Amino acid sequence: MSPLSPGLRLDGRRPNELRKIRCKLGVFNQPDGSAYLEQGNTKVLAAVYGPHEIRGSRTKALHDQALINCQYSMATFSTGERKRRPRGDRKSIEMSIHLRQALQAVIKTELYARSQIDIFVEVLQADGGNYCTCVNAATLALIDAGIPITEYMVACTASLANGETPLVDISHLEETSGGPNLTVAAMPMSGQIVLLEMSQRFHLDHLDKVMKHALRGCQEIKAVLDKAVRDHVASAGAACNWEFKTD
Amino acid sequence: MDAQYKVIDPVKFYRDHLAHKIRPDGRGLLKFRPAVINVDSIGTADGSAIVKIGNTTVVCGVKLELGVPKPEESNIGWLVPNVTLPPLCSPRFHPGPPSDEAQVASNMLAEILSNASVLDLRALCVVPERLAWAVYLDAVCLNHDGSILDACVVAAVAALRTVRLPRVEHDADKDITKVFPDERSSLPITGAPIPTTHAIFEDEVILVDPTSDEESLASGLVTITVQNDQMCSVYKPGGSPLADENMQACLSRARTRAIQMNNLIEAALAARDKEETKDQKLIS
Numbered sequence: 202m203s204p205l206s207p208g209l210r211l212d213g214r215r216p217n218e219l220r221k222i223r224c225k226l227g228v229f230n231q232p233d234g235s236a237y238l239e240q241g242n243t244k245v246l247a248a249v250y251g252p253h254e255i256r257g258s259r260t261k262a263l264h265d266q267a268l269i270n271c272q273y274s275m276a277t278f279s280t281g282e283r284k285r286r287p288r289g290d291r292k293s294i295e296m297s298i299h300l301r302q303a304l305q306a307v308i309k310t311e312l313y314a315r316s317q318i319d320i321f322v323e324v325l326q327a328d329g330g331n332y333c334t335c336v337n338a339a340t341l342a343l344i345d346a347g348i349p350i351t352e353y354m355v356a357c358t359a360s361l362a363n364g365e366t367p368l369v370d371i372s373h374l375e376e377t378s379g380g381p382n383l384t385v386a387a388m389p390m391s392g393q394i395v396l397l398e399m400s401q402r403f404h405l406d407h408l409d410k411v412m413k414h415a416l417r418g419c420q421e422i423k424a425v426l427d428k429a430v431r432d433h434v435a436s437a438g439a440a441c442n443w444e445f446k447t448d
Numbered sequence: 449m450d451a452q453y454k455v456i457d458p459v460k461f462y463r464d465h466l467a468h469k470i471r472p473d474g475r476g477l478l479k480f481r482p483a484v485i486n487v488d489s490i491g492t493a494d495g496s497a498i499v500k501i502g503n504t505t506v507v508c509g510v511k512l513e514l515g516v517p518k519p520e521e522s523n524i525g526w527l528v529p530n531v532t533l534p535p536l537c538s539p540r541f542h543p544g545p546p547s548d549e550a551q552v553a554s555n556m557l558a559e560i561l562s563n564a565s566v567l568d569l570r571a572l573c574v575v576p577e578r579l580a581w582a583v584y585l586d587a588v589c590l591n592h593d594g595s596i597l598d599a600c601v602v603a604a605v606a607a608l609r610t611v612r613l614p615r616v617e618h619d620a621d622k623d624i625t626k627v628f629p630d631e632r633s634s635l636p637i638t639g640a641p642i643p644t645t646h647a648i649f650e651d652e653v654i655l656v657d658p659t660s661d662e663e664s665l666a667s668g669l670v671t672i673t674v675q676n677d678q679m680c681s682v683y684k685p686g687g688s689p690l691a692d693e694n695m696q697a698c699l700s701r702a703r704t705r706a707i708q709m710n711n712l713i714e715a716a717l718a719a720r721d722k723e724e725t726k727d728q729k730l731i732s
Contacts, residue, residue, distance in 0.1 A: 228591075229503065229505065229537075229590065229591035230503045230591065230593060231503075231537060231538045231539065231591050231592060231593060231660070232536065232539075232591075235591075242491055244490075246536070246590060247536075248536035248537075250535075250539055253539075256542060270543075272535065272536075272543050274534060274536075276507070276509060276586065276588050277509065277511060277584065277586045278490060278492060278493035278494075278496065278509025278510065278511050278584075278586055279490070279492055279493075279509075280492055281492055283511035283513060283584055287532070288543075319535070321534065321535050321536035322536075323534060323536055323588070323590070325490060325507060325588075326490050326491055326492050326493075327492065328491075328492070
């Protein structure tokens with residue numbers, strides 16, 4: 202089934218249109234930093250604890266940087282079929298590792314030697330682009346926790362429809378319809394790619410086009426996240442009577 | 449300054465507040481936190497509810513599955529409640545197998561739901577001896593700030609009220625099952641147990657609806673569940689002894705709270721119904 206008839210996707214979006222993003226920072230009081238992010242129907246919650254002392258064995262401590270610990274978990278009711286193992290299965294562990302690899306590239310770990318930063322991500326509703334939404338939510342939670350990061354870490358998916366039209370921010374239906382899925386986690390301001398993953402296949406000639414679309418998706422998502430962060434800081438600052446200058 | 453004082457000597461910090469009959473979050477000793485309920489927000493679940501009591505947030509999702517009943521219980525389905533306290537909800541919990549607190553909460557939720565006869569399991573049977581519904585009720589705590597059982601049970605009851613069972617046709621001869629996801633009916637929910645947690649501080653002072661800090665300093669906890677103005681369950685895991693007149697006072701507070709919570713659940717469900725009829729009008 203072609204997802205491009207007539208020129209619109211299944212959910213009514215144009216090929217280069219992102220899903221609606223809604224986000225909120227500082228949603229909970231127990232974690233040091235928390236964020237809730239919705240991209241279309243994918244709803245994700247991220248919580249950051251840290252930096253704190255290393256839990257468990259002290260031998261895991263790194264003498265010159267902080268240890269980053271990520272856990273990716275999906276609620277049992279988040280998918281169409283009930284998920285029997287919310288965490289600990291191979292896919293979740295792989296996602297946790299990818300999450301850590303992406304975030305480790307931006308967190309300034311050298312500032313917190315022998316410490317641990319925990320990042321927990323819970324997917325409440327999964328509708329495609331789970332990893333990307335988790336990365337974006339984790340970035341917001343890190344900002345809310347006040348942990349220094351060099352740049353926003355933003356992730357976006359892209360696909361190729363009918364062998365010629367690139368699609369951005371694919372939903373679950375589009376993911377499972379058989380087309381290629383390209384996931385990119387990048388630092389949008391410097392344009393550096395930190396994580397790249399692809400499934401299915403398409404011709405090498407198309408790679409450049411699809412990647413450009415994914416990176417542009419990252420830039421657009423970053424703009425949305427940045428505005429949310431600034432609004433959050435402005436409202437928190439207004440409550441404390443700060444002066445807010447816009448440059 | 450205040451925060452440092454709280455870390456250095458938390459008991460004295462609390463005692464000083466209680467001497468003025470006030471708690472650190474500004475509440476009186478017998479004041480409940482505001483509660484918020486939102487239903488049907490998770491699209492992938494067959495029923496869902498999010499409950500926020502103060503800062504404590506619990507999301508409960510229901511998933512339905514079909515199964516073959518056991519031979520000795522051939523005309524009933526299953527209600528499988530579970531409470532998850534993931535590490536993201538509190539710094540006390542770490543990744544790994546379910547903690548003691550999570551297991552106790554799961555057990556309490558299952559007991560309260562069955563004691564209160566919230567759902568008649570015979571209503572889940574589609575074809576005796578052949579096919580029955582299994583209702584998986586998963587309560588995930590997103591932020592643990594005390595009174596977790598209160599939030600979990602209210603979320604579970606509200607989520608069950610939003611569940612719609614699809615119509616199922618089972619051909620016994622050919623052993624074919626057909627599910628009609630567009631023809632749905634509600635579950636017959638016949639109960640609304642509402643728990644209320646109290647904390648006992650230093651054997652004397654009783655605090656209502658404790659936060660996580662208050663629970664950790666408490667010398668005892670008691671949770672009373674009320675349904676239809678009657679006490680249906682009491683959970684008091686050791687701790688300071690509680691005199692009879694204090695227990696009676698807790699019970700009367702629990703009854704008032706139960707009425708308020710039930711009104712809140714009804715209001716949330718009514719708001720959802722209004723949204724649905726509005727959407728249907730837009731579509732048609």
